[in-house]
Amino acid sequence: MKLWGGRFKKETSSLLEKFNASINFDKRMYKEDIEGSIAHSKMLAKQDIISHEEQKTIEKGLLQVKEEIESGNFVFSIKDEDIHMAIEGRLIALVGEAGKKLHTARSRNDQVLVDTRLYTKRRAEEIGSGLLELMDALIEVSEKNIGVIMPGYTHLQRAQPILFSHHVMAYFQMFKRDLERLESAVERIDVLPLGAGALAGTTYPIDREYVRELLGFAKVSENSLDTVSDRDFIIEMNFVLAMIAMHMSRFSEEIIMWSTKEFSFVQLDDGYSTGSSIMPQKKNPDIPELVRGKCGRVYGNLVSIMTVMKGLPLAYNKDTQEDKEGFFDSVDNMGMSLEIFKEMLLTMSVNEENMKKGIYGGFINATDVADYLAKKGIPFREAHHITGSMVAYCEEKNTSLEELSLEEFKQFSDAFESDVLTLITVEACIEGRDSYGGTSTNQVKRQISEGKKLLEKY
Numbered sequence: 001m002k003l004w005g006g007r008f009k010k011e012t013s014s015l016l017e018k019f020n021a022s023i024n025f026d027k028r029m030y031k032e033d034i035e036g037s038i039a040h041s042k043m044l045a046k047q048d049i050i051s052h053e054e055q056k057t058i059e060k061g062l063l064q065v066k067e068e069i070e071s072g073n074f075v076f077s078i079k080d081e082d083i084h085m086a087i088e089g090r091l092i093a094l095v096g097e098a099g100k101k102l103h104t105a106r107s108r109n110d111q112v113l114v115d116t117r118l119y120t121k122r123r124a125e126e127i128g129s130g131l132l133e134l135m136d137a138l139i140e141v142s143e144k145n146i147g148v149i150m151p152g153y154t155h156l157q158r159a160q161p162i163l164f165s166h167h168v169m170a171y172f173q174m175f176k177r178d179l180e181r182l183e184s185a186v187e188r189i190d191v192l193p194l195g196a197g198a199l200a201g202t203t204y205p206i207d208r209e210y211v212r213e214l215l216g217f218a219k220v221s222e223n224s225l226d227t228v229s230d231r232d233f234i235i236e237m238n239f240v241l242a243m244i245a246m247h248m249s250r251f252s253e254e255i256i257m258w259s260t261k262e263f264s265f266v267q268l269d270d271g272y273s274t275g276s277s278i279m280p281q282k283k284n285p286d287i288p289e290l291v292r293g294k295c296g297r298v299y300g301n302l303v304s305i306m307t308v309m310k311g312l313p314l315a316y317n318k319d320t321q322e323d324k325e326g327f328f329d330s331v332d333n334m335g336m337s338l339e340i341f342k343e344m345l346l347t348m349s350v351n352e353e354n355m356k357k358g359i360y361g362g363f364i365n366a367t368d369v370a371d372y373l374a375k376k377g378i379p380f381r382e383a384h385h386i387t388g389s390m391v392a393y394c395e396e397k398n399t400s401l402e403e404l405s406l407e408e409f410k411q412f413s414d415a416f417e418s419d420v421l422t423l424i425t426v427e428a429c430i431e432g433r434d435s436y437g438g439t440s441t442n443q444v445k446r447q448i449s450e451g452k453k454l455l456e457k458y
């Protein structure tokens with residue numbers, strides 16, 4: 001007999017039962033469901049809607065159900081449709097009459113949201129910790145490698161020399177913004193939906209503020225129609241996860257590239273790489289590849305729920321049951337990705353020699369030659385042109401700017417003096433870029449210490 005079976009004369013088709021059920025995936029919110037129900041029952045008793053005796057019976061019964069679930073003795077069945085009815089049904093079987101009063105002044109429409117919001121809030125906390133640990137690892141890698149020089153790229157063409165740590169700290173900034181986005185999303189998750197009823201509120205004298213306090217929500221929702229139909233909070237979490245995934249995917253792409261023989265900038269630890277079943281020489285970067293791949297999947301989950309929501313009239317519609325699997329999938333995968341990505345970074349070795357080799361042969365100090373001329377009074381656009389013709393000259397002679405003699409320099413401009421040769425070394429190029437946020441050691445160390453200060457707050 002279904003909990004809602006009163007008006008039905010015929011059995012539900014087994015096909016519908018299978019199609020309709022969410023219990024196979026929403027059972028992971030059993031703890032939140034029980035917590036929500038206990039708080040609801042306490043409020044009902046406080047408001048004299050049920051007796052204190054009945055409340056105690058309900059609470060004891062719910063804790064027993066929890067025990068059964070955790071010890072593996074609970075029978076999950078699609079006949080119960082979802083976790084809410086499975087738990088309520090079992091409660092009634094265990095405690096009888098009092099159990100039948102639990103659903104007073106409540107609907108599954110506000111109940112499912114109390115579960116989902118509590119659950120999402122918890123998972124958001126986990127993602128926050130994962131982000132913080134990854135940021136901590138980025139600082140560790142940056143500090144460990146502070147002297148390492150590498151080519152900085154634009155269009156994936158060698159552009160200007162930078163510190164490797166500057167590159168790593170760029171990701172720190174991305175994950176810092178992700179953390180801010182996460183914290184902001186939590187503010188909108190942290191709202192009590194219970195009390196909205198099916199859609200219009202309830203005729204019982206409930207106390208929502210009391211339930212809010214019991215469950216630790218920051219606010220009580222304002223409009224019952226909005227409350228039962230809103231899935232913005234879960235969309236926002238999907239978005240935050242998608243953004244984290246995108247940042248990790250970009251870094252992954254670089255690590256994959258850097259691990260090739262062609263680059264050989266880094267080497268992944270044996271413990272965090274895989275081999276080939278046929279080619280004995282292979283060492284494959286499966287972790288960053290999978291992280292890059294998961295990004296596509298997480299985007300899919302975001303687009304999927306956005307699309308589910310786009311045509312829904314107020315208030316509750318069953319369509320919104322589709323909000324969970326995608327989110328669960330994204331949060332599970334991103335939780336794992338954050339953790340393994342961090343381990344991979346901490347164990348990765350950096351090939352300082354090869355990174356530095358990447359500096360040479362690409363005229364990576366050409367900007368500095370142009371800047372040299374500009375600082376001697378030649379308008380920058382003209383200095384750019386002169387340097388361009390010097391690059392062409394070097395290419396023809398198969399040499400580099402720093403290998404030219406002073407006489408050769410002077411062929412291009414009288415403004416060149418002997419100090420040019422010391423001002424266009426790689427080290428001078430890097431340390432000279434001491435503008436706020438630049439790549440000089442000074443600026444990178446500042447970023448690292450600001451980063452540490454931020455992490456200390458958590």
Ligand code: ARG
Nearest residue numbers: 022082108109112318320321
């Ligand atoms: N399993 C449902 C969901 O996830 C619970 C709410 C059902 N409400 C209803 N009126 N059928 O959305």
